[in-house]
Amino acid sequence: MGKIIAAIILAAIISSCTSIDCPVQNTVYTVYKLYKADGVADTLSDTLTIYTYRKNGSDSILLNKKTKAxxxxxxxxxxxxxxxxxxxxxxxxxxxxxxxxxxxxxxxPHFESVDCNISYFHEITSVRWTNEAIDSIGINKKDVNYDASTEHFHIYFKARN
Structure with missing residues (x-):
C-alpha cells in the first residue's frame, strides 16, 4: 500500500515539473490603424470586407462587412x-x-518549448497597394509577434467627395 501511495506522489511530482505555459492562441496578428491625411485617427464610414487567396486558389474572408472600422x-x-x-x-x-x-x-519559427506548438514571428519588409480607395499605407512597426497592442500599419483611405 505504501509503495502505491509513493508511486502516485512521484507521478504527481514528475507531471507537475513538465507543466509549461504554452500560449493558448499562437496565431500572430497584424494591426492596422486608420488615419486621416492630417494624422488624426479615422473611422471608416463604408462597409469593409477583407479577404485573401489560399494556395489552392480559394478565397478566405478575414473580415466580413465591418462598419465603423x-x-x-x-x-x-x-x-x-x-x-x-x-x-x-x-x-x-x-x-x-x-x-x-x-x-x-x-x-x-518561434519555439516556446518542445511541449508547445511552433509559432511564427515575422518581420515586415515592404508593403505596396493599389489606389482605388487607399491613399497610402505606412509601416509603423515591422516586427510581428504576440503583442497585439502594437500598430503595425497606418492606413490612409482617400477622402470621399
Missing amino acids: VVLELPISYQNHEDTLIFELKDTFNVLRRDTVWIAKTNQ
Missing part, C-alpha cells in the same frame, strides 16, 4: 513570403471600391 486585426500567413489582401469598401449607395495590398515579410 477604426482598428483592424488581421492574421498573417505562416510561411508565405508575401501576403495578398483584397480590401473591398461599399458605401451607402452600394458603390464598390476594391484595392489589393501586398505585404512582403520574413518568417521566423
Whole structure:
C-alpha cells in the first residue's frame, strides 16, 4: 500500500515539473490603424470586407462587412513570403471600391518549448497597394509577434467627395 501511495506522489511530482505555459492562441496578428491625411485617427464610414487567396486558389474572408472600422486585426500567413489582401469598401449607395495590398515579410519559427506548438514571428519588409480607395499605407512597426497592442500599419483611405 505504501509503495502505491509513493508511486502516485512521484507521478504527481514528475507531471507537475513538465507543466509549461504554452500560449493558448499562437496565431500572430497584424494591426492596422486608420488615419486621416492630417494624422488624426479615422473611422471608416463604408462597409469593409477583407479577404485573401489560399494556395489552392480559394478565397478566405478575414473580415466580413465591418462598419465603423477604426482598428483592424488581421492574421498573417505562416510561411508565405508575401501576403495578398483584397480590401473591398461599399458605401451607402452600394458603390464598390476594391484595392489589393501586398505585404512582403520574413518568417521566423518561434519555439516556446518542445511541449508547445511552433509559432511564427515575422518581420515586415515592404508593403505596396493599389489606389482605388487607399491613399497610402505606412509601416509603423515591422516586427510581428504576440503583442497585439502594437500598430503595425497606418492606413490612409482617400477622402470621399
